[in-house]
Amino acid sequence: MTTQRYLFSLRSLALAALFGIGGLLSFDALANTPQPTAERNRQFIADAFTQWQQGGRTFFQDVLSPDVVWTIKGTSPVAGTYRGRQDFLDRAVKPFADRLSAPIRPVVRDIWASGNDVIVHWDGTTTAADGVPYSNSYVWIFRMKDKRATEVIAFLDLAPYDDVLRRVPAPK
Known part of the structure; x- marks a missing residue:
């Protein structure tokens, strides 16, 4: 243990003993594990x-x-909360994916994690079925439990997403 860390731990212990604040000890222990x-x-x-x-x-x-409970933040028609994986796939993913000439390929910019929360910043590009390029940046916040996301909050620029839905007819 470094001298600085040792002195910090001693100060935490002294303050906890003096004020009866066990939270300082817990915080110090959590910060070092x-x-x-x-x-x-x-x-x-x-x-x-x-x-x-x-x-x-x-x-x-x-x-x-x-x-899963998946929430797309924003004010477009696709924004809102989807309850269950199938609901999300049927109402948000499939209508969009059906209008693309190829699947989106993600490029991860960064991933952060704390406890059960994982945040991913990624960019996705593809081409719509009408030949027009699609490009967007996303931030998805995953709440994890047993290697499955139970809650997701998604941020993206909904204008390009909505443009594909308006511009490209759904396949028959």
């Missing part, structure tokens, strides 16, 4: 994005709990 849950969750999501980027088509089945 590894977070295996966070790293495990971060690695699971990173691996899933890597598989998707390499052409995998099972990202949502692999990552999302069947009863």
Whole structure:
């Protein structure tokens, strides 16, 4: 233990004893312990994005709990809360994916994890079925439990997403 850390721990102990504040000891102990849950969750999501980027088509089945609550933030018609993986796939993913000439390929910019929360900043590009390029940046916040996302909050620029839905007819 370094001298600085040792002195900090002694100060925490003295303050806790003086004021009866056990939280300082707990905070100090937590600050110095590894977070295996966070790293495990971060690695699971990173691996899933890597598989998707390499052409995998099972990202949502692999990552999302069947009863996931997925919320798209914003004010467009697609924004809102989807209850269950199938609801999200049927009402948000499929109508969009059906209008693309190829699946979106993600490029992860960064991944952060704390406990059961994983945040991914990624960019996605593809071409719509009418030949017009699609490009967007996303931030998805995953709440994980047993290697499945039980809650997701998604941020993206909804204008390009909505443009594809308006411009490209749904396949018959």
